[in-house]
Amino acid sequence: MPSFNLLSPIEDALAGAGDLGRALIGRERVRLAVTGLSRAGKTVFLTSLVANLLAAGRGARTLPALEAAAGGRLRAARIVPAEVQATPRFDASAHLRALAADPPRWPERTEDLSTLEIALELDPRSMLGQARALFAGPRQVTLELLDYPGEWLLDLPMLDQSYGDWSRATLARLRRGRRAEAAGAFLAFVDALPATAPAEEALARQGFALYRDALRSCRDKLGFRFLQPGRALNPGPRGEAPLLWFFPLPHAETGDLAALLARRHEAYLDDQRATFFDPFFRRFHRQAVLVDALGALHAGEEAFDDTAEALAAVAASLRGGLGLFDLLTGQGVRRVGFAATKADHVPSRTRDALLGLLGDLVGRDPAGPLDAATSVHAIAAIRCTEDDVAVLEGRPVAAVRGLRLDTGRVARVYPGEVPMRRPEPGYWDHPFFEMPVFQPPRLDGDGASGIPHLGLDALLAALIGDLL
Numbered sequence: 001m002p003s004f005n006l007l008s009p010i011e012d013a014l015a016g017a018g019d020l021g022r023a024l025i026g027r028e029r030v031r032l033a034v035t036g037l038s039r040a041g042k043t044v045f046l047t048s049l050v051a052n053l054l055a056a057g058r059g060a061r062t063l064p065a066l067e068a069a070a071g072g073r074l075r076a077a078r079i080v081p082a083e084v085q086a087t088p089r090f091d092a093s094a095h096l097r098a099l100a101a102d103p104p105r106w107p108e109r110t111e112d113l114s115t116l117e118i119a120l121e122l123d124p125r126s127m128l129g130q131a132r133a134l135f136a137g138p139r140q141v142t143l144e145l146l147d148y149p150g151e152w153l154l155d156l157p158m159l160d161q162s163y164g165d166w167s168r169a170t171l172a173r174l175r176r177g178r179r180a181e182a183a184g185a186f187l188a189f190v191d192a193l194p195a196t197a198p199a200e201e202a203l204a205r206q207g208f209a210l211y212r213d214a215l216r217s218c219r220d221k222l223g224f225r226f227l228q229p230g231r232a233l234n235p236g237p238r239g240e241a242p243l244l245w246f247f248p249l250p251h252a253e254t255g256d257l258a259a260l261l262a263r264r265h266e267a268y269l270d271d272q273r274a275t276f277f278d279p280f281f282r283r284f285h286r287q288a289v290l291v292d293a294l295g296a297l298h299a300g301e302e303a304f305d306d307t308a309e310a311l312a313a314v315a316a317s318l319r320g321g322l323g324l325f326d327l328l329t330g331q332g333v334r335r336v337g338f339a340a341t342k343a344d345h346v347p348s349r350t351r352d353a354l355l356g357l358l359g360d361l362v363g364r365d366p367a368g369p370l371d372a373a374t375s376v377h378a379i380a381a382i383r384c385t386e387d388d389v390a391v392l393e394g395r396p397v398a399a400v401r402g403l404r405l406d407t408g409r410v411a412r413v414y415p416g417e418v419p420m421r422r423p424e425p426g427y428w429d430h431p432f433f434e435m436p437v438f439q440p441p442r443l444d445g446d447g448a449s450g451i452p453h454l455g456l457d458a459l460l461a462a463l464i465g466d467l468l
């Protein structure tokens, strides 16, 4: 069973009172968490978000939809100095330097949890605000960004599963298709264990090492995403600990080894809940989830189905199936924006199909009473292409044009078709989806006047527009 922190409601009330107090004096905090299934483009997204917000603060029209949502009141934006911050900091300037280099480079991806605060200065919203501004100065909103590893997102659906249920579901997935090959050594190991295997540490460590190798191969070689537990792939700032050394067993309810692994499974989930999910969901009410849906199409049927399953599980958890939004204290994720990234790989009309596909994957059911409002978007945090027309078998087709990183030449690329819904099996009979890496565009003034993007502003407007 999850452990309950008796202090939580009091902490929640205090946090709520703090937010209210800050609002009264015009010093609000807006907290936005950003994550994505691995390699979704999180580093690039955050870098572009920061650069474009700073540019908007200087008067550039880089985020029109967000500015409209904020009533055109944004006057200035600056990064808040780190001071004595305990969590690692998102290094926006280093990432911007890579993009501003000659030739421009993609930033190194970040793996760990990190945070960054941006102070936004806004004109007051109301007469009361104007009066307050006379003595308290302009309204200042601190945008707190939290960037956490996408792998951890997949721990969410684990929170309400017993070790037995998790073992069954995980082994069934691992035995399917190409995963079975990648996980061959691990599956052979667990299948050879007797139903009442002893709780030997050497056995547990060997099993975990094989399991982790299988997860890594599935992620790195096959492009799969539904891999658990998250800290087996990304241990995070606290490193590795014994509670992590569990893996799924075919006989999960018998024997001492199973009992040991079940205790670790429970301890792991308690730990993730206590040190990450609970404090995080208590404070971060807005959540952006990035998904490389085009990359998943490109990776083929199995990888696509796996991404679809992972996304559906995450969306169900975030939707409040776990009661994460607490009506009593008003805490929890209230708005989730799912975004299909790298949408500049397809021409504008195909982006509508991409949006439809993402909505289908996320399963936008009518909101239940505990639902965090969900929106879906197709975005490119850094737009590298323009729309163009290519000729395919003598017929004109919508394409994109950009500088390919591999050849260093401008190329016209017909990416292929994006289905509006989860593709029928027939779609994969002629699998064709091209997705080259494009060189990022050269930035005017090293990004000081913003970074070209697609739809970043609409996503931000949907997530935090109401708070500005």
Ligand code: GDP
Pocket (backbone or CB within 6 Å): 036, 038, 039, 040, 041, 042, 043, 044, 045, 106, 107, 108, 109, 110, 341, 342, 343, 344, 345, 379, 380, 381, 382, 383, 384, 437, 438
């Ligand atoms: P992370 O692992 O989620 O942090 O992924 P990154 O942000 O490092 O992105 C991985 C790669 O995806 C980048 O190096 C780019 O090649 C590509 N990428 C990310 N965002 C975009 C985008 O908006 N447009 C294009 N064309 N490529 C992108």
